[in-house]
Amino acid sequence: MIRGIDEDLLQQTMKSALNSMGILHKKMQAACRALAGAGNVQLATTPYSVVYREDRIQVKHYHGSGTRQPGQRTPLMIVYALVNRETMLDLQPGFSVVQKLLNKGIDVYMIDWGYPSYNEKYLTIGDHVLGYMNNVVDVIRHRCRLTCINLMGICMGGTLAVMYAALHPQKVKNLITTVAPTNFATEAGLLHRWIGGLDVDRLVDAYGNIPGAMLNTIFLMLNPMRLMVDKYVTFTEQCADQGFVENFLRMEKWIFDSPAIPGETFRQFAKDCYQRNLLIQNKMVIDGHPINLANITMPLLNIYARHDHLVPPAACSMLPQKVGGRDVENVCLDCGHIGIYVSRKSQNLLTPKIAAWLAQRDRPVSDL
Amino acid sequence: MAQDDTSRQSVAVALSELLKASADLWTQFNHAWNTGNRSNASATSDHQGQAAQPAPEPDPEAEGDRAEAEVRQAPDKNRTEAQAQWIEMLMRHWWAGSPFPRDPPSATEKEDVHQRSSPHQETVDSINHWQSEWHKLFWSMHRIYGFGASADATGELEKDAAKIKEYQEALQAFLELMTIPVKEKFQAFSQAQGADVKTEAEPRPDSGTIYDQWMRELEQRYAELFASPQFVETLQRVIHAAVDTHEARGGLVANFLKAASIPTREDYDRLLREFHELKRTVREFARRRSNAEPGKQT
Numbered sequence: 001m002i003r004g005i006d007e008d009l010l011q012q013t014m015k016s017a018l019n020s021m022g023i024l025h026k027k028m029q030a031a032c033r034a035l036a037g038a039g040n041v042q043l044a045t046t047p048y049s050v051v052y053r054e055d056r057i058q059v060k061h062y063h064g065s066g067t068r069q070p071g072q073r074t075p076l077m078i079v080y081a082l083v084n085r086e087t088m089l090d091l092q093p094g095f096s097v098v099q100k101l102l103n104k105g106i107d108v109y110m111i112d113w114g115y116p117s118y119n120e121k122y123l124t125i126g127d128h129v130l131g132y133m134n135n136v137v138d139v140i141r142h143r144c145r146l147t148c149i150n151l152m153g154i155c156m157g158g159t160l161a162v163m164y165a166a167l168h169p170q171k172v173k174n175l176i177t178t179v180a181p182t183n184f185a186t187e188a189g190l191l192h193r194w195i196g197g198l199d200v201d202r203l204v205d206a207y208g209n210i211p212g213a214m215l216n217t218i219f220l221m222l223n224p225m226r227l228m229v230d231k232y233v234t235f236t237e238q239c240a241d242q243g244f245v246e247n248f249l250r251m252e253k254w255i256f257d258s259p260a261i262p263g264e265t266f267r268q269f270a271k272d273c274y275q276r277n278l279l280i281q282n283k284m285v286i287d288g289h290p291i292n293l294a295n296i297t298m299p300l301l302n303i304y305a306r307h308d309h310l311v312p313p314a315a316c317s318m319l320p321q322k323v324g325g326r327d328v329e330n331v332c333l334d335c336g337h338i339g340i341y342v343s344r345k346s347q348n349l350l351t352p353k354i355a356a357w358l359a360q361r362d363r364p365v366s367d368l
Numbered sequence: 369m370a371q372d373d374t375s376r377q378s379v380a381v382a383l384s385e386l387l388k389a390s391a392d393l394w395t396q397f398n399h400a401w402n403t404g405n406r407s408n409a410s411a412t413s414d415h416q417g418q419a420a421q422p423a424p425e426p427d428p429e430a431e432g433d434r435a436e437a438e439v440r441q442a443p444d445k446n447r448t449e450a451q452a453q454w455i456e457m458l459m460r461h462w463w464a465g466s467p468f469p470r471d472p473p474s475a476t477e478k479e480d481v482h483q484r485s486s487p488h489q490e491t492v493d494s495i496n497h498w499q500s501e502w503h504k505l506f507w508s509m510h511r512i513y514g515f516g517a518s519a520d521a522t523g524e525l526e527k528d529a530a531k532i533k534e535y536q537e538a539l540q541a542f543l544e545l546m547t548i549p550v551k552e553k554f555q556a557f558s559q560a561q562g563a564d565v566k567t568e569a570e571p572r573p574d575s576g577t578i579y580d581q582w583m584r585e586l587e588q589r590y591a592e593l594f595a596s597p598q599f600v601e602t603l604q605r606v607i608h609a610a611v612d613t614h615e616a617r618g619g620l621v622a623n624f625l626k627a628a629s630i631p632t633r634e635d636y637d638r639l640l641r642e643f644h645e646l647k648r649t650v651r652e653f654a655r656r657r658s659n660a661e662p663g664k665q666t
Contacts, residue, residue: 119640121637121640122640122641122643122644123644126648127644127647127648130651130655131647131648131651190591190594190595193594193595193600194600194603194604196600197600197601197604198604198607199604199608199611202608202611203607203611206611206614206615206618207611207614221594222594223587223590224546224590225583225586225587225590226583226587229583230583233579287648287652288652
């Protein structure tokens with residue numbers, strides 16, 4: 001008997017606490033068993049051939065089994081961001097953007113940017129856009145005997161695709177951007193606030209390339225409760241489901257597979273885009289070539305996510321107003337930055353929309 | 369590079385001077401050794417002279433054994449004394465001329481050294497000379513190889529320590545900020561528990577579980593924190609402090625590499641930059657050529 005304390009309440013509380021501990025213990029045991037039995041999960045299992053290599057980059061050409069629609073012959077080149085890996089688009093069987101595009105009869109090529117070494121610290125945005133991307137586009141054009149191809153950019157890759165389309169409009173038949181930041185003068189995203197006052201020069205001079213681990217930490221911090229707590233709590237709740245465990249591990253593998261960003265590319269992107277917002281104002285210059293968005297006269301499909309914490313809608317939605325073409329479309333999906341590619345709901349919207357939009361515009365073009 | 373050669377030359381000169389001084393000292397040592405032997409020899413002959421006198425005792429056999437033992441022991445004793453005296457002097461002078469930092473000798477010590485050294489002035493001079501050359505060699509070593517880096521870096525270390533401290537303080541401030549939302553949430557929870565157990569223990573009908581409520585509230589609180597100017601300032605302070613410490617480590621490595629005449633990161637970077645510039649020039653040339661001849665693949 002403890003003085004001043006209701007004995008019944010104490011007993012009840014103790015019983016409840018022990019019960020909760022027992023449940024937690026069982027969940028942890030189940031989680032350990034699930035992780036031990038999961039084996040080595042694989043990402044990016046859609047078969048492909050490498051059709052071009054240059055320095056660290058390679059171009060994947062996916063083997064599709066889908067039936068091509070009449071007149072649908074223009075290949076789609078996907079440009080992923082320099083942050084994280086392009087395996088996001090082919091994360092798991094059944095939920096692969098690449099697989100779904102192939103099933104719709106689209107001929108898919110994708111640039112794998114690889115892992116930059118110290119030797120690549122001086123690679124600029126110009127080297128990526130005017131060098132690698134241009135070479136890859138030329139290779140695909142000549143492989144397919146076409147004067148122009150379809151281009152799709154993901155996140156930062158979308159920004160690079162916009163730059164490329166403005167500099168080489170004759171080589172791009174249709175342009176698709178997904179969650180691609182082009183207007184950086186927004187306070188809506190935390191990343192915009194954080195990079196705004198950063199001494200980028202000192203960071204790049206000190207590190208050379210910006211380490212992937214550093215970028216990863218920053219991305220996790222953007223939503224710490226969901227990405228560092230809730231995700232793992234949910235895992236213990238659902239670890240009895242083998243499929244869930246495998247998908248969870250695939251996502252973890254992807255998140256922590258972070259290549260560094262070449263230093264000079266980061267310097268220019270952070271300063272000219274995030275800090276000065278030059279791209280949307282037609283003031284950006286890469287390797288001496290000014291970028292004028294009015295040169296983008298091809299059809300444009302601009303897709304972004306309403307709940308994107310990395311690239312908020314305000315950073316994406318302005319692009320169609322600034323380009324020179326009239327066939328432009330903004331599509332806002334009700335999901336987040338990553339969910340747009342991996343969630344069941346958005347996958348049922350994203351790839352059908354892209355395939356239908358491309359099919360409408362894939363009119364016969366002159367051969368090379 | 370020319371400066372490195374000069375540095376190496378000065379070290380080589382100091383080394384050869386030290387070797388010469390060592391040879392002089394060795395001569396002095398031999399002299400001391402031989403002097404000890406000679407004095408031992410004279411002592412032996414004196415002893416032999418005494419032994420040659422008529423013996424007071426009639427036991428010639430026992431007397432002969434004793435004399436023989438003394439003859440054997442006396443040179444060792446004298447030689448040892450001479451050597452001990454010499455070594456003591458060497459040690460005193462070695463310490464007096466040591467290049468290592470120490471308190472200067474007191475006036476009494478100096479006087480003592482002078483008085484006690486005076487009977488062996490030639491030896492003392494040799495020791496002093498040897499010490500002086502050793503001193504020169506020691507202090508010229510920092511000009512070559514890794515020794516230079518350690519000497520140059522000594523002054524930098526204090527600055528580096530300050531940078532590390534600044535980084536730790538910035539990190540601490542950052543982590544404290546990060547824990548604020550959780551602390552506040554726990555405080556609010558405990559206050560609510562004190563007032564009315566049911567207010568927080570039972571979820572509101574429309575808000576899911578307690579866990580969901582907590583997650584939402586903390587997420588909201590973190591979003592506010594991350595958007596605040598105070599957080600942005602602290603985050604930038606941490607990143608800049610981390611850059612400072614990274615640069616300090618890089619600077620230390622660069623000092624060692626420079627001292628060892630190994631190319632530094634700066635040298636390598638210069639090459640890389642030129643290489644990439646060259647690639648860009650070639651690419652631009654190919655682009656212009658392609659524009660001039662549109663049908664030709666580059």
